[in-house]
Amino acid sequence: MSSDTVFRIDELRKEFGGLVAVDDLSFDLQDDEILGLIGPNGSGKSTVFNCIMGIYDVTGGSVQFRDTDITKLDTHDIVNRGIARVSQESNPIPSSTVGENIDLFTYPNDIFSLTGGASQAEILDIARRFDLDEKLDTLPGSLPHADVRRLEIAKALATEPEMLLLDEPFAGMNQAEIRELSDQIRDIHAEGRPIIIVDHNMKGLMSIVDRVVVINSGQKIAEGSPEEIANDETVQKAYLAGAEVTN
Numbered sequence: 001m002s003s004d005t006v007f008r009i010d011e012l013r014k015e016f017g018g019l020v021a022v023d024d025l026s027f028d029l030q031d032d033e034i035l036g037l038i039g040p041n042g043s044g045k046s047t048v049f050n051c052i053m054g055i056y057d058v059t060g061g062s063v064q065f066r067d068t069d070i071t072k073l074d075t076h077d078i079v080n081r082g083i084a085r086v087s088q089e090s091n092p093i094p095s096s097t098v099g100e101n102i103d104l105f106t107y108p109n110d111i112f113s114l115t116g117g118a119s120q121a122e123i124l125d126i127a128r129r130f131d132l133d134e135k136l137d138t139l140p141g142s143l144p145h146a147d148v149r150r151l152e153i154a155k156a157l158a159t160e161p162e163m164l165l166l167d168e169p170f171a172g173m174n175q176a177e178i179r180e181l182s183d184q185i186r187d188i189h190a191e192g193r194p195i196i197i198v199d200h201n202m203k204g205l206m207s208i209v210d211r212v213v214v215i216n217s218g219q220k221i222a223e224g225s226p227e228e229i230a231n232d233e234t235v236q237k238a239y240l241a242g243a244e245v246t247n
């Protein structure tokens with residue numbers, strides 16, 4: 001990998017029985033980038049994230065983070081190496097407060113470790129980035145949807161990741177919430193974290209990404225700047241064939 005390439009998937013393949021969900025897909029991520037990974041429904045985006053995080057065993061190909069092949073590592077090992085992923089689904093612990101939910105993710109996964117855990121000041125600092133600092137004692141069930149999504153990103157950040165994977169961060173948000181979250185994502189990125197974002201909200205996504213990889217049926221069909229992708233006929237055809245794209 002070149003010195004600026006922080007992450008790469010190479011010929012990644014994932015089959016479910018006879019279905020090829022990810023079809024020999026390759027792309028990389030530079031350490032100063034926000035990369036958009038887009039494609040119609042069912043094109044394989046979440047499966048790519050699941051392969052990267054070690055949630056699925058890959059059928060073929062490799063995933064490289066910095067100088068390490070992480071393809072076969074366990075999920076907790078991948079998180080410990082510095083990759084955090086925010087899923088499409090929010091899953092805070094309902095009986096724990098916002099502060100406790102964040103705190104839980106600051107603990108190291110190694111049960112024999114005697115260090116780790118965050119101070120209240122550190123938890124407050126993470127919460128403040130997502131405007132959750134006034135809601136540290138609130139239970140997740142009482143939060144509006146946008147705050148629950150922000151809590152998921154706060155939890156991911158509590159693991160002190162070097163790189164973030166965000167799966168549909170803008171889903172269910174209104175324009176004002178999308179703008180606010182975009183600023184918060186930019187801030188996280190500006191601290192030196194490369195980010196890959198999957199989202200169907202083109203307006204939200206295109207305004208913060210540096211580069212876009214487009215997949216369809218698990219294969220890369222285009223790659224380029226947001227402007228290049230917006231004008232790419234192959235991409236437009238793939239979306240017209242059945243995608244749900246929101247503005």
Ligand SMILES: Nc1ncnc2c1ncn2[C@@H]1O[C@H](COP(=O)(O)OP(=O)(O)OP(=O)(O)O)[C@@H](O)[C@H]1O
Pocket residue numbers: 016019021039040041042043044045046047048
């Ligand atoms: N665990 C699984 N078992 C079997 N098939 C699966 C599994 N996970 C995903 N698939 C299939 O793999 C293909 C890619 O699905 P995936 O969820 O990765 O697409 P996506 O691009 O993330 O879709 P969306 O935008 O709707 O979230 C789909 O055909 C899906 O049905």
